[in-house]
Amino acid sequence: MKLFAKVIGLYYNLLSVFNLNAATHKAFILFCSPRKGAITDEQRQFLDTSEKHVLFFEEIPITAYIWKGHKTTILFAHGWESNAGRWEPYILKLKDIGHTIIAIDAPKHGNSGGALFDLPLYVEFLNVACKEFQPEVLVGHSMGATSIAYLHYKYPVRSLKKMVLLAPPAYLSRIMADYQKLLGYNNNIMASLEDLCEEKFGMRFDEFSIPKYAKAFEELKSLIIHDRFDDITPFAEGKAIASNLKGSKFIATEGLGHSLPSEKVYSEVFDFIAS
Structure with missing residues (x-):
């Protein structure tokens, strides 16, 4: 699982060099997509x-x-x-x-x-x-x-x-730091994710406490x-x-x-x- 996560993170990091907006939205969707939860x-x-x-x-x-x-x-x-x-x-x-x-x-x-x-x-x-x-x-x-x-x-x-x-x-700041560590995202993706969070929900990561x-x-x-x-x-x-x-x-x-x-x-x- 961790190796698979790192592979995804590597792909998104590479994508971010060419299209940061696309990489950010993919990272957001992944973050909001539970793998379990079925009854x-x-x-x-x-x-x-x-x-x-x-x-x-x-x-x-x-x-x-x-x-x-x-x-x-x-x-x-x-x-x-x-x-x-x-x-x-x-x-x-x-x-x-x-x-x-x-x-x-x-x-x-x-x-x-x-x-x-x-x-x-x-x-x-x-x-x-x-x-x-x-x-x-x-x-x-x-x-x-x-x-x-x-x-x-x-x-x-x-x-x-x-x-x-x-x-x-x-x-939320700790949760997102854990997410970055798990996937190995670069700082550009994380900064863009924070901007997206503020746009969607009206808060920066460290404001949610x-x-x-x-x-x-x-x-x-x-x-x-x-x-x-x-x-x-x-x-x-x-x-x-x-x-x-x-x-x-x-x-x-x-x-x-x-x-x-x-x-x-x-x-x-x-x-x-x-x-």
Whole structure:
């Protein structure tokens, strides 16, 4: 995989010498194109226990899975190359004790539409879902965690009382630096990508900072869980977000990696929602 990525990067670098604009757009499309995210047969069996609703953002279908209850309404947002089925261990417990659960598939993931995945589009999906279902709790993993945090900064969710961030990336600049390292892009492509990001989304790489945005909703009760040995999102990024949320609780795990599959993690989330 890494060798293949380097070959692609070498090709785009060569293309950039002759046509920087074409190389930049190819690099952007590659960055926004998940390789995974399809629903497995096992996940499909679980998701089929829900009521399915299809919402829309600018004619792009958003698939929402709903388990109705009589208690708190909780909305789940998965991360990159995943889908709503990843939340099964959480949903099984929470629906059994009477909560209303909503989980959505991100753009170009699961059963949702979209030609590409980017965080601003995911935020628009989540905003549509929040307007429809008025959740009191948001739970996100990885890019889903980053997306719900940015959502509440950009479109404050008035019904929201609590937020759970699992292994949250904090800085777009770090994500793009990792992308450059993986593909071996030259600095001309990266500078052009940053210009394209500003044109499309109105921000430079270093302007997107979840710790900075978190200060705008520091009164919100928040739980952040991050593994010390996360090899996808640096542990320090979860700590940085927590440090800017005065009402937050930060839990460090060891040996669970980025996905945080653990009964202890599930219990911490359940207890936080119940508190």
